[in-house]
Amino acid sequence: MTSESLQSQGAPARRTVVAAVGAAGLAVALSACGSDDSSSGSATTQNGSGAGGGAEAGSSGAVLAKTGDIPEGGGKILAKEGVVVTQPVKGQFKAFSSKCTHQGCAVSGIAGGVISCPCHGSQFSAADGSVKKGPATQPLPAKNITVSGDEIKLA
Template sequence: MTSAPFQPAPARPEPTRPDPAGPASAQPSSRPARRAVIAAAGAAGIAAALTACGSEDDSGAGTGTEVDAGAGSSQSGGEGGAAGGTVIARTSEIPEGGGKVIGDVVVVQPTAGEYKAFSSKCTHQGCAVKDITDGVIICPCHDSRFSAADGSVQKGPATQPLAAAEITVDGESIMRM
């Protein structure tokens, strides 16, 4: 009779003992921790809010238009004018036949020495106008075009003119009233 070689019995796993530190430290969980979920949700909310605050194109690249992000002051330091307005630009910054978007207004110079201002919000769907070239204010969203002389619609889809904004020119200073 041949005997088979001795084989030890398979090892039995030791029974698990409760960890005094708690069950969370015994084995890693496949679920994320509550703090991680809350932090991720907060970060996603902040990212969404910042994305919504941005605009499509703030580069100022276009056909001769400079875009100013705020309605703040120009080089004059935002000093109040004699009539109580706030300086928003200098006449030298506004080209003849062109203009400059300054916050919620667009300041234009349709003819030499004549300065006007209109809302920078297109009357079609509220996009900010960007380009002012050859006496035409252009909305980049749907290509509505407005006259720099009076804000009237030259090409739709907008059907209403840009709202006029009150400005005063005192020497080199253009002030918003």
């Protein structure tokens, strides 16, 4: 049977089927990129204050995480909030967007002071968000956070 005879019988055109399958595959791939949520809160970056210190000015924001949830020398990806919170050195907390600056995939891991993107292998510094390995050429955007007691909040 030809595609023309199938169309006359009400069947979708081959192009329609191929486009639909491609779109479904893309949706699955994009949703899988951000599915490695190893945390329950969210955070933003760069305030550099230690535990218990922090600007009072942003302290009314939502609690992203507890300081004890962020490992020293590592971090936590808060996929729901689109934020990565790190603790590069003891008592210093940073936060960055969890969206890779290369093509927008969600980063998926933090190890050895490096935030990694699973899509094309870009790597970013957990200390300042700078690019450590491409193809990304721009750093992860910093987010403002405050640390008050054991709570990390968006500023």
